[in-house]
Amino acid sequence: MNHLMYAVLAGCGAAVAIGLLSFMDANLADVALLMAPFGATTVLVFGLPDSPLAQPKNVIFGHLLTAAIGVFFTQYVGVSAMTLAIATGAGVSAMLMTKTTHPPAGANPILIMLSGQSWGFLFTPVLVGAVMIVVVGRCMKLLQQRFIAA
Template sequence: MTYLTKLKGSPASIPPRPPFKEISFISLGAFFAACVVGFLAYYTNEPIIMGSFGASIFVLFVLPDSPFAQPRNVIFGHFVTTLIGLIFFHLVSSEWWSMAIALAIAIAAMQILRVPHPPAGSNPFIVFLLGANNDPMIIGSWDFLWMPTLIGSVLIVMVAILYNNLSKNRSYPKYW
């Protein structure tokens, strides 16, 4: 198979749309997860929200059976990738090439540790972008690792556990 032939794709059709009831259930769960972190961020004045959590919430509610949605993957995937982003930002360089290396190592680390969570792949970029804007959570601090990364990811997983199991058709998590 040539390279150009691969670009044509396969003859498989796109998956069918889920029933409206399922779409409603998923959307409501995503709403609740976003409300929990949003409410706590607002009323505690603590930064519990991170951009990549939107994609994590999508995975947790749309694809709860996926290995990417399992608690260990979500929590440790976010933790490991943020840690690597912070290490590279603080100890290597805040330049673009350091961000690229941090991303590559973060992806490798998630694979090695068996905690791949695609939304967490954006965390090194988030660290570097916040650092470039002199965000106090990044500049001279490692606090970003704990809040929002660890606490926020634990909260959205807790909501996913409570909510997904309200459906008779879902059982979450599949493993820890």
């Protein structure tokens, strides 16, 4: 598959994933399924699907781990310039120690702490959104492989 076709399919995959999350977000009362780091996640999942940083384990657990750190700091430590820095650093270290590094997830503690999120944020949007992006990514990869074989 040529570079242009690959880029177009990657963009379509990202649009489908964010579109599904956005549609569900807008149509399900009291359920948030979008967060800014997912935009960067789609760059990796659809643009560089074979990258270790784009693998399902990294996407899902990287987001969950850093989000949990952000919620922990929000709920039990507090939000200040210092705690934002410490939580972000802790997220980076935790992803590296668990081999679940996913760079877009590094933004989660900042996002969560600045918006004052609670533990429910780990389920929606973090878990549901990350899983949906991974599922759409896998579907697009199958379509790309079929398209190449055709």
